Amino acid sequence: MGNSCQETPPLLLQDLKVTIHQASMIFPSKETHNNKNNNNNNNNKSLFLSNIDKVLNFDVETVHFFAANKDYPSSKVAQKLKDALEDALVAYEFLGGRMKMNSETGRLEIICNGEGAGFVVASCDYRLDEIGDLAFPNPAFAQFVHKSKDFLKHGDSPLCVAQITSCKCGGFVIGFTTSHTTFDGLSFKTFLDNLAALASNKRMPVIPSHDRHLLAARSPPRVTFPHPEMLDLGEFPTSAEAGVFEASSEELHFKVFHLTTDNINRLKEKAKDSNVNSRVTGFNVVTALVWRCKALSFSPPDPNRSSTILYAVDIRSRLSPPLPKSYAGNAVLTAYATAKCEVLEKGSFAKLVEMVSEGAKRMNDEYARSIIDWGELHNGFPSGEVLVSSWWRLGFEEVEYPWGKPRYCCPVVYHRKDIILLFPPVAGSDGTDNGINIIVALPPKEMEKFKNFFYEFLI
Known part of the structure; x- marks a missing residue:
């Protein structure tokens, strides 16, 4: 069994030789209420952010790799992607807005x-098959997303930036940088499905729901x-208290x-x-395994030390009444489990899985x-020893663009040692995957x- 669990060898290119050819701003393809009033800031609509949204005030960067498609050279894809984003900014008006403190x-x-x-x-001076194992978290993939946001004026910070990078083989990479305040994983997947439909000149399959007051605090608040x-x-928060979200200054190895x-x-x-009543799912057993390994790798070892694991739970269907599935904001909260090392x-593995399930x-x-x-x-946020x-x-890899699904x-990857990522592996030649990748730093x-x-x- 142990032989079937492999680590990816870290043979990584440090410089992917990416050249930026054009950086610009794009705007909604149709007139919106705020297009009419953009000369009067007092008339601009503001989007309420829930207490979940406001904790997640940082960028999320994702890269999506595509094989060459003779019917869709990268120049054609770039134009279609740009047009689709301009259309999406009509339905997702907040993506063209800016963050501000009221x-x-x-x-x-x-x-x-x-x-x-x-x-x-x-453009990139390599072929896709030359940049290494796509499933391995190469920090150089940061070259596929755009860091500088000063497109039109100094200090401007768009909430969404898309970069398309063509490779020597005709394949290409689409990188998105979005503020986490705008989407969680599920609503970003819906956004990608809508974007892919627009790129295919189709209607969006899901009309996003923007009412974030659905997750407003009660009045008065009741804890x-x-x-x-x-x-x-x-x-007055200090960086020393920033917990799992804080970037580490230590040397980290990725596996x-x-x-x-x-x-x-x-x-x-x-x-x-038979003595443990828990929901035995793939996620629960993998999370229990990760928790055990992370807690026991802590130095110096202390059997009496308590370890807390955090993991995200989608609350859309858990509320009464449930949130609409089209809810476009963050609707994920952190569940937790705590145990002595x-x-x-x-302890039995079944008991650990039960704690995660509970x-x-x-x-x-x-x-x-x-x-x-x-x-x-x-003023605070989730805190634990490790966040899964x-x-x-x-399902990001299942999005059907006109040029095909992502490879x-x-x-x-970010320099955070207390966040462990679970990802599907690269799909096989038959389109199926086998298992899960656990990214650890x-x-x-x-x-x-x-x-x-x-x-x-594992034995």
């Missing part, structure tokens, strides 16, 4: 002022549960641990116990509303311990 309410919001999104055309998974930073479908099924069998090392089960309507209300009263961020079944999609000594525990607990 001086009256003291809340972060998006002003829908029609200032536009960014669009970049670039009805203790929330040990939340860290209150007080009025991809691959679990096959057989590996996952064996973990599920291992998690079944001694339990994580010596954390998600806890996230009902009242618990979710309690967390949102907590955010109304406190799952992109495993978001692979992944985030640009840790200091070298901790990585060695993580690796040893990972293989040991």
